[in-house]
Amino acid sequence: MRTLIFRTIAPALTSLMLLFSVFVLLRGHNDPGGGFIGGLIAVAAIAIYGIAFGVPSVRRALYFHPLAISGAGLLLAAASGLLSFVQGVPFLTGIWASFYFLGAEIDVSTVMSFDIGVYLVVLGSLSSVALALEDREDG
Template sequence: MRTIIFRTIAPYLAALMILFSIFVLLRGHNEPGGGFIGGLIAASALAIYGIACGVAAVRRAIVVHPMSVAAFGLFIAALAGLPSLFFKQSFMTTQFAAFPFFGTKVELMTPMLFDLGVYFVVVGAIASIALALEERESD
């Protein structure tokens, strides 16, 4: 299914899907969405791009190995629980931090850090599986 139309549209579609996955990630806990669903959308974008342009093009686009992305995400997700230990609370208890940002107060929370870690784990793991299957199919 490597028609000229699909190869032309796939990079734009993948970029839109990545942007939408970031939107879904940032919706997080307040509304439906979060790291897992956002990661699935981003991994689907990489799979579509891989089907259209080949696995080598996807590997050039993401620069690092997908399993390294997953390992980084696991590290970030585990790191989200450490602030609660500093305050002698249960592991993964939500912590807040407020920072001034151009005249407004921006609140950062540890669940957002955890969602970001889950996002990277899902993108890395699913992209690794999809790229392996696409390489196997092209051989």
């Protein structure tokens, strides 16, 4: 299914889906969404790009190996949980901090870093599976 129309629209569609996946990731703590749903949307975008241009171009576009992305996400999610032990609170308790950047106060939390870790785990592991299946199909 590598038609001219599909190859023309695939980069724009992939970009929009990746942007939407980040939006779903960032709004997921207070509303429906989060790291898992955002990661699934990102994997669907990568699969569309892979169908349009082939697995080698997707591997070049990802820059890092998908399992390395998954490992980094697992490390980030685990570190978010272990940070609560340092504070002396139960595991995976949300810890908030704020700092000033260019005159604006920015709040950060371990909840957000955990969600980003889940996003990266889902993105890395499922894109690895999708690329393996597409590569096998291309033969």
